Amino acid sequence: MLPLAHIPVRPSSQDCLAWSPDGELAVAAGEEVYLLIPQNGSSEPWTHLRITVSNFTSKEWPWQEQASFKDMSIGEEQARATVTALAWSPPGLAKHRRSVLAVLTSNLILSFWASDSNPTDLDSWKRVSVINKALFSGNRLQQRIRSMAWAPTNPQHVDRRTPLSQNKWGIPLIAIADDSNGLYILMVSSPFTGQSHAWTVEVLHRHNTPMSNSSNERPSLFSFAMNTNHFIDRIEFGTWDGDIPVVYRTSGILHHASVSVYQDPHSRVRPDDVTDHESLTVSLSEARTGGAKTFSQAIVTPLIKARMATEKEKFGLDNNIGSHVMVRTWGLASFNNLVAACITLHPAKMVEYTAPFEGTSTILFDAGNDNGNAKSVFAWQSLTAVDVVKTQQSVLDTNFDQILQRPLALNNIDLRIVYTALCGSLLLSDDKRLQRLQAAVDVLDLIESRATIVLLAERRALLAMENAHQLPDQELKNIIRQMTKERGEAESSSRAPEKALLDLCPFCPDGQRTIPFDSFTKAYCLQKHHFARCALTLLPLLEPEITKRCINCKREFFDERSHPEIHMESSQRLSHINLSDSNAGYIGAAQENSGNVKQSLASVLFDKFDTCPYCGGKFCG
Secondary structure, three states: OOOOEEEOOOOOOOOOEEEOOOOOEEEEEOOEEEEEEEOOOOOOOEEEEEEEOOOOOOOOOOOOOOOOOOOOOOOHHHOOOOEEEEEEOOOOOOHHHOOOEEEEEOOOOEEEEEEOOOOOOHHHEEEEEEHHHHOOOOOOHHHOEEEEEEOOOOHHHOOOOOOHHHHHHOOOEEEEEEOOOEEEEEEEEOOOOOOOOOOEEEEEEEEEOOOOOOOOOOOOHHHHHHHOOOOEEEEEEOOOEOEEEEEEEEOOEEEEEEEOEEEOOOOOEEEOOOEEOHHHOEEHHHOOOOOOOOHHHHHOOHHHHHHHHHHHHHHHHHOOOOOOEEEEEEEEEEEOOEEEEEEEEEEOOOOOOOOHHHOOEEEEEEOOOOOOOHHHHOHHHOOOOOOHHHHHHHHHHHHHHHHHHOOOEOOHHHHHHHHHHHHHHHHOOOOOHHHHHHHHHHHHHHHHHHHOOOOHHHHHHHHHOOOHHHOOHHHHHHHHHHHHHHHHHHHHOOOOHHHOOOOEOOOOOOOOOEOOOOOOOEEEOOOOOEEEEOOOOOOEOOOHHHEEEEOOOOOEEEOHHHOOOOOOOOOOOOOOOOOOHHHHHHOOOOOOOOOOOOOEHHHHHHHHOOOOOOOOOOEEO
């Protein structure tokens, strides 16, 4: 049974909970966001983090001089930045294909937060973008954000010519509403989607929502004031079915809209105008889906109801007030089969005296069965039986397919990856050794032509492996070890390190720095210095700062962003969106078309295998 979680904060929103696709639970708590991040292989089910979202750096929010005493404002710049809404993006937008947390505060500012390394590390969480800056700066009302919602991504609607990462994860879209009742459709890009070198937000379209006409021709001053303050306070997306429906609520009235995204012949993403269907405008009481549970029905599941009663009784005993206890529910959210509810406990029939720092909340969980635990609920954390050999075959075959069939730009690290993949493919114990031997000959020809070197030791080794299917594994390993040893010795004394095909030990003296290849997971130099090998490229990991690891199976990988040669240069980038003249002023951060650029082998591999190829887990580090 997943234990409840006591957190030392008071919720600040009626819908204060939000689950990420990776099982991270965010709680809106005043000027903070409280994060519960599930732990794998630990006695404690959660890592607790508190992120203060009300602080800005001078780079995020430029310094302004103090106004004169003649000026007075009761606007949003004087308000507290209390969190009013939370929403996680679909996976794929942040580093290591994780999700971005959108945080809307009471001063009408929408910020994006993401982890740049390990999500359990508080210092890794950074504000990556302030969305208000992408809106039209000439009108203050249009820079105040009232509500927001992420659209579910749909990779099937992405053209084949877009970058591979976007083809796999889809195009991230978010809808927001401003203070002038404008409904925006925004496209978000990040340095990790292969489109941009920075976080950018682009306004694809702005739609003015219709206002209901009052039937009272002579309204009172109070009625007139209320009727002029209609805001879109809720936005929800449906599921993709050609188009994607979006429903938004203003003044208790639901409006239905439809958004269509498609590719033009130049691989540009353009949305259709957001069209409001007035015939589908209904009152709130009639806008119900048949058979759907209400919030009260969903919260009072047997397990959550029992836990509420237990917490209520415990609170009464601790404060000596018996049964005079009131339970307040602040939010409900579900992740797979896990339902989480946030409650606070208060004394009933009496005045409650408490200080803000004394506020506490309780998160109750219901996994749908009495035997639920963290590992069964969070399936991505549970280790599954992995066919390591089959996965290695798939990775190496991908290496050869990419290098032999695609016009790639090969730099030094690409040649090292190809050479190491050549060694690994010859070590594989399967029924395709003869085919791999022939492919190895083609790869040798390619390396010699690109690096302008002669690989005599390698060709002698291939001749010795002519009957590879009859040789024992140990003899094959000895042949490859001797081959790579000779290659390393030649490169140790070479005056052209830019043409090196093997990594050299950083601790050994010249002439003894060779790291032969004889294992998929470990690397030893001649002096027995030990290094791990990247589980994707098979290159030795010579420095701890250049690695990332799978959060599930703990395998180590080369961190492509730590190496300048592997930094992805997008082959195609989304260009400026052609909108109508009325929307031309709302372009926030359009991207320029950089044309066609050949990708390197390393960038293609790390883009294709952006999650662990062995277990499907996300990376951290």
